[in-house]
Amino acid sequence: MSDVLTHSIVEAGRWIDSQGWCPATGGNFSARIDASSAWVTASGRHKGELTPYDLLRVDSHGQVINSKLKPSAETLLHTALYALDVNIGAVLHTHSVASTVLSRLEASNTLVLHGYEMQKSLSGNNTHDATVAIHIFNNTQDMQALAQQLKNTWAKSPLQWGFLVRGHGLYAWGKDMVEARRHLEGLEFLFACERDMMLLKR
Amino acid sequence: MSDVLTHSIVEAGRWIDSQGWCPATGGNFSARIDASSAWVTASGRHKGELTPYDLLRVDSHGQVINSKLKPSAETLLHTALYALDVNIGAVLHTHSVASTVLSRLEASNTLVLHGYEMQKSLSGNNTHDATVAIHIFNNTQDMQALAQQLKNTWAKSPLQWGFLVRGHGLYAWGKDMVEARRHLEGLEFLFACERDMMLLKR
Amino acid sequence: MSDVLTHSIVEAGRWIDSQGWCPATGGNFSARIDASSAWVTASGRHKGELTPYDLLRVDSHGQVINSKLKPSAETLLHTALYALDVNIGAVLHTHSVASTVLSRLEASNTLVLHGYEMQKSLSGNNTHDATVAIHIFNNTQDMQALAQQLKNTWAKSPLQWGFLVRGHGLYAWGKDMVEARRHLEGLEFLFACERDMMLLKR
Amino acid sequence: MSDVLTHSIVEAGRWIDSQGWCPATGGNFSARIDASSAWVTASGRHKGELTPYDLLRVDSHGQVINSKLKPSAETLLHTALYALDVNIGAVLHTHSVASTVLSRLEASNTLVLHGYEMQKSLSGNNTHDATVAIHIFNNTQDMQALAQQLKNTWAKSPLQWGFLVRGHGLYAWGKDMVEARRHLEGLEFLFACERDMMLLKR
Numbered sequence: 023m024s025d026v027l028t029h030s031i032v033e034a035g036r037w038i039d040s041q042g043w044c045p046a047t048g049g050n051f052s053a054r055i056d057a058s059s060a061w062v063t064a065s066g067r068h069k070g071e072l073t074p075y076d077l078l079r080v081d082s083h084g085q086v087i088n089s090k091l092k093p094s095a096e097t098l099l100h101t102a103l104y105a106l107d108v109n110i111g112a113v114l115h116t117h118s119v120a121s122t123v124l125s126r127l128e129a130s131n132t133l134v135l136h137g138y139e140m141q142k143s144l145s146g147n148n149t150h151d152a153t154v155a156i157h158i159f160n161n162t163q164d165m166q167a168l169a170q171q172l173k174n175t176w177a178k179s180p181l182q183w184g185f186l187v188r189g190h191g192l193y194a195w196g197k198d199m200v201e202a203r204r205h206l207e208g209l210e211f212l213f214a215c216e217r218d219m220m221l222l223k224r
Numbered sequence: 225m226s227d228v229l230t231h232s233i234v235e236a237g238r239w240i241d242s243q244g245w246c247p248a249t250g251g252n253f254s255a256r257i258d259a260s261s262a263w264v265t266a267s268g269r270h271k272g273e274l275t276p277y278d279l280l281r282v283d284s285h286g287q288v289i290n291s292k293l294k295p296s297a298e299t300l301l302h303t304a305l306y307a308l309d310v311n312i313g314a315v316l317h318t319h320s321v322a323s324t325v326l327s328r329l330e331a332s333n334t335l336v337l338h339g340y341e342m343q344k345s346l347s348g349n350n351t352h353d354a355t356v357a358i359h360i361f362n363n364t365q366d367m368q369a370l371a372q373q374l375k376n377t378w379a380k381s382p383l384q385w386g387f388l389v390r391g392h393g394l395y396a397w398g399k400d401m402v403e404a405r406r407h408l409e410g411l412e413f414l415f416a417c418e419r420d421m422m423l424l425k426r
Numbered sequence: 427m428s429d430v431l432t433h434s435i436v437e438a439g440r441w442i443d444s445q446g447w448c449p450a451t452g453g454n455f456s457a458r459i460d461a462s463s464a465w466v467t468a469s470g471r472h473k474g475e476l477t478p479y480d481l482l483r484v485d486s487h488g489q490v491i492n493s494k495l496k497p498s499a500e501t502l503l504h505t506a507l508y509a510l511d512v513n514i515g516a517v518l519h520t521h522s523v524a525s526t527v528l529s530r531l532e533a534s535n536t537l538v539l540h541g542y543e544m545q546k547s548l549s550g551n552n553t554h555d556a557t558v559a560i561h562i563f564n565n566t567q568d569m570q571a572l573a574q575q576l577k578n579t580w581a582k583s584p585l586q587w588g589f590l591v592r593g594h595g596l597y598a599w600g601k602d603m604v605e606a607r608r609h610l611e612g613l614e615f616l617f618a619c620e621r622d623m624m625l626l627k628r
Numbered sequence: 629m630s631d632v633l634t635h636s637i638v639e640a641g642r643w644i645d646s647q648g649w650c651p652a653t654g655g656n657f658s659a660r661i662d663a664s665s666a667w668v669t670a671s672g673r674h675k676g677e678l679t680p681y682d683l684l685r686v687d688s689h690g691q692v693i694n695s696k697l698k699p700s701a702e703t704l705l706h707t708a709l710y711a712l713d714v715n716i717g718a719v720l721h722t723h724s725v726a727s728t729v730l731s732r733l734e735a736s737n738t739l740v741l742h743g744y745e746m747q748k749s750l751s752g753n754n755t756h757d758a759t760v761a762i763h764i765f766n767n768t769q770d771m772q773a774l775a776q777q778l779k780n781t782w783a784k785s786p787l788q789w790g791f792l793v794r795g796h797g798l799y800a801w802g803k804d805m806v807e808a809r810r811h812l813e814g815l816e817f818l819f820a821c822e823r824d825m826m827l828l829k830r
Contacts, residue, residue, distance in 0.1 A: 045746070045749070045813040045814065045816075045817045046746065046749035046810045046811075046813040046814035046817060047749060047810055048745075048746060048749060048814075048817075068810075117745070117746060117817070119817065119820045119821050119824055120824075122744065122745075122746070122821050123821055123824040123825055123828060126743065126825065127825075127828055127829065161743075161745055161756050161757075163754065163755045163756070163757075187745070189743045189744050189745055189756055190744075190745035190756065191745065217824070217828065220828055221827060221828060
């Protein structure tokens with residue numbers, strides 16, 4: 023089972039790098055093992071060149087299990103997501119130009135998407151004629167604080183598919199790596215469309 | 225024969241994915257088998273990772289022939305096209321940023337292209353100095369209704385090469401997969417040019 | 427020798443397609459054999475999927491030598507270039523979005539580039555602090571007329587590196603395929619910069 | 629050791645070319661051998677197609693050591709960097725559209741980046757909430773003069789990560805090739821974001 027999970031992270035990394043969404047060692051990825059542990063990427067590795075030896079296990083508090091590798095600084099957000107929703111099986115945190123720029127230009131705490139067929143790539147959506155709201159958190163280097171904000175926001179209303187961190191990038195998730203990749207790819211397509219709409223509508 | 229057809233769909237999927245035109249399981253492709261049946265892609269598959277086992281046969285009404293796979297929701301548009309024009313041999317439905325955005329920005333039901341040499345990539349055009357009109361349908365989740373609109377529009381004047389669905393994407397076709405791919409690639413190039421002209425002319 | 431030449435055309439096609447500069451069977455390429463003949467690409471082939479069997483020989487008037495293949499309609503421009511300058515060894519005609527759009531937006535018959543280090547990729551330039559002028563011909567489907575315009579323009583002042591055809595694309599050349607590719611790549615980079623300068627300077 | 633270094637340059641070239649940052653033989657790369665010598669790329673080679681035979685050694689004054697190859701004209705900037713900072717192990721000079729255009733549009737001698745998480749890809753930065761200043765030198769064909777300007781600027785305040793040359797491109801460096809590539813990729817991502825911010829903020 024671990025082989026399948028670690029392979030799914032390594033493969034996701036190569037694909038995400040080919041799209042230009044994890045430059046310069048940016049990004050971090052994880053896959054849930056069970057109720058209390060997950061595989062996560064080690065800090066500082068280029069995410070397009072991962073091997074299984076660049077992954078480590080962490081418990082539900084983000085503590086390293088039996089490894090000398092250093093987990094990503096943002097591991098707490100991954101473990102927070104696994105704790106918040108038992109149905110989340112994989113989390114992909116990426117850095118694209120569109121997600122970085124749109125999250126800076128949107129002054130509110132929500133990027134609203136509407137009227138795109140591609141919204142249907144996000145589980146539970148079955149029409150373009152609805153609104154998809156993606157939460158935007160302000161960026162901070164205090165991961166404890168950001169994880170707490172995530173929990174507070176979720177307590178009011180659970181987030182779906184992903185959230186943005188301003189000037190930073192996207193967290194996308196799914197019940198498994200296949201769905202997490204679909205949500206990531208769908209959201210990035212929607213961001214690219216929204217960027218073009220902003221440019222062309224003026 | 226079926227091997228050639230199914231292979232042509234699988235190959236088209238890899239190429240279309242490499243261009244970024246079928247993200248997040250979006251898009252669906254088909255190839256006519258005979259007067260009353262066609263191969264179509266199953267629902268929910270990533271179109272860049274197709275195998276022949278992700279394809280199924282449907283009859284001219286879009287009904288599944290001898291398969292447990294679920295056809296794409298948009299199969300009715302494929303079979304409508306095959307019924308409307310006996311010379312159509314392959315249909316490619318794709319989602320690009322340019323086709324999504326241009327179809328939203330054009331308020332009328334026609335995107336008019338003029339003055340591009342690339343118009344000659346669309347069969348029957350032999351000059352840049354003419355007008356290519358690409359019909360735009362409003363998006364809907366009611367495929368029966370959209371197929372009917374397509375038939376009504378066609379009855380007034382047959383469409384050529386492809387049509388857009390607003391905020392959704394492109395349907396392109398040809399007498400065979402080679403021509404369908406050429407029409408797709410030519411139209412996407414023209415959309416990319418038109419997008420740049422809109423941006424730069426202002 | 428012919429093997430080297432035909433291979434150089436096939437390889438150029440794959441690279442040009444990977445850059446997106448010959449979509450939908452667009453473009454045509456050639457390599458001089460001797461004073462009175464050249465290899466050219468056959469009409470209608472996708473230029474990213476060429477084999478040596480998609481090439482034919484033409485004489486200095488563009489007439490086919492011993493082949494059943496149909497040469498590109500624009501063969502006359504290739505042979506005109508070989509006649510105009512004995513030092514031209516290879517010609518690459520491509521369709522990029524930037525060359526298509528810039529040639530439409532520039533109202534005069536010259537696109538002027540200045541201040542780019544990349545100008546030095548064009549043979550004979552040794553500084554950014556000079557002007558590179560790329561001639562723009564109006565598009566026409568009359569290749570005899572366009573070839574004649576090329577000759578008339580050249581008679582007044584020989585062109586260097588390449589020229590644009592409005593709404594159509596670029597012809598780039600060099601003493602051999604290596605230089606033709608460098609001129610093509612350098613000019614496309616300069617067009618991409620110029621497009622961005624137009625967008626960002628406003 | 630030399631094999632590792634030369635291989636690192638060849639590999640960097642392939643990757644940089646795949647990103648479109650060394651078109652048309654542009655760019656030059658180097659890796660420090662010891663206190664008084666470095667491997668550098670020969671002039672005129674396409675940097676995406678390097679082999680170890682396209683590399684030569686130069687001393688700390690940029691003089692060729694035991695080779696018939698001609699070093700890049702900009703070798704003096706590489707050796708100046710190695711002399712200025714003993715911790716620099718690799719230097720990558722690239723030409724991207726974004727670095728070319730942003731360096732022309734910024735009228736001052738500094739491009740200031742702020743508020744991007746990706747700033748953390750540049751060694752020594754541990755927050756987005758700081759300012760990264762990238763020096764811009766005016767372009768010149770006099771490499772002795774440019775190397776002297778670099779030394780003068782450095783004497784006032786050492787540069788970090790990289791600098792721009794106006795209308796020309798980026799020099800990025802690191803303690804080794806891995807870090808130089810990370811700085812290059814991080815800076816190019818930041819330039820792409822900054823370009824989009826300029827376009828979208830208006």
